[in-house]
Amino acid sequence: MGSICQSIACPHCGCSATEDDYYKTGERFIWCFRCGYTYYKTIDYTVGDVTPYNETEYKGHGMFYLVSKGKKRENDGRRILNRPLTEQEMNDFKAELQDEAVDLEKSYFVMYENGTFTTIAGNPPDDFYLPFDVYKNRVGKDNMEVIVPINPH
Structure with a gap:
């Protein structure tokens, strides 16, 4: 199977998202590691020449990213928030960031609601909130890029 994996403008927040076509x-497949938007279009089944697809879309509500200071731990990594959080879930994420083993310079908790990003804790990367067009111009200074490289953050 062949695919093209590239950065695109997130359909939900307008920042850099990853598309795997x-x-x-x-x-x-589309994942936005800024707002948490997620989209899947997958083959349901194939009968003869007919291929119906299943489409699933989650509007993003933010991102939680946890990095440990030393050895990587089980709960390290990115968590896409594809639904509004309960108050208890918000408190649980905040508590995870309070752990002494967490590197707060690299970890962050960002919510996305009603078109607005809010940093709850930590330090998102400098380019985290950039609109896609600004990101695209930074990585393709001559604007000759056919495929915009994926933003790893």
């Missing part, structure tokens, strides 16, 4: 099968 399986052009031979028509399947498509």
